[in-house]
Amino acid sequence: MQFLEWEDSYNIGVKEIDIQHRGLFDIISKLSATRRFETEGRYFLATLDKIVEYAKIHFATEERYMREAQYPKLAEHQQEHRSFFPEVEKLMKDLENKQPNIHQKILDFLKDWYMSHILGSDRDYQKTLKDKGFT
Numbered sequence: 354m355q356f357l358e359w360e361d362s363y364n365i366g367v368k369e370i371d372i373q374h375r376g377l378f379d380i381i382s383k384l385s386a387t388r389r390f391e392t393e394g395r396y397f398l399a400t401l402d403k404i405v406e407y408a409k410i411h412f413a414t415e416e417r418y419m420r421e422a423q424y425p426k427l428a429e430h431q432q433e434h435r436s437f438f439p440e441v442e443k444l445m446k447d448l449e450n451k452q453p454n455i456h457q458k459i460l461d462f463l464k465d466w467y468m469s470h471i472l473g474s475d476r477d478y479q480k481t482l483k484d485k486g487f488t
């Protein structure tokens with residue numbers, strides 16, 4: 354089953370951000386499509402590493418726009434960004450320790466995070482960016 358279907362309505366309207374959101378979507382989608390759960394988890398670990406690197410770049414980009422647009426909830430949003438990393442680190446440890454059902458837990462976490470953060474919290478700054486002429 355597909356992780357999600359991409360929809361154009363997911364776009365924020367700022368090209369740089371939209372490309373990154375789509376990039377993260379594609380990485381998670383590809384991970385979701387893999388059926389290599391039974392291996393030693395190297396593919397999952399490598400992908401999580403990639404997601405962490407990608408997320409760092411993406412969060413920095415997004416925070417730059419929010420700062421420039423004087424988005425009032427910047428601090429709150431930054432906090433949400435920061436909380437992503439310890440959660441991923443924990444999942445990576447659980448994967449290394451071969452916790453039962455960990456592959457599914459990782460996919461569920463990434464999917465939930467994408468839905469609640471990128472398709473949720475990120476919508477909130479959209480209006481500010483639009484009002485300030487960034488979109």
Ligand SMILES: [Fe+2]
Pocket residue numbers: 374411415470471475
């Ligand atoms: Fe985002």
Ligand SMILES: [Fe+2]
Pocket residue numbers: 415430434470471474475
């Ligand atoms: Fe964000």
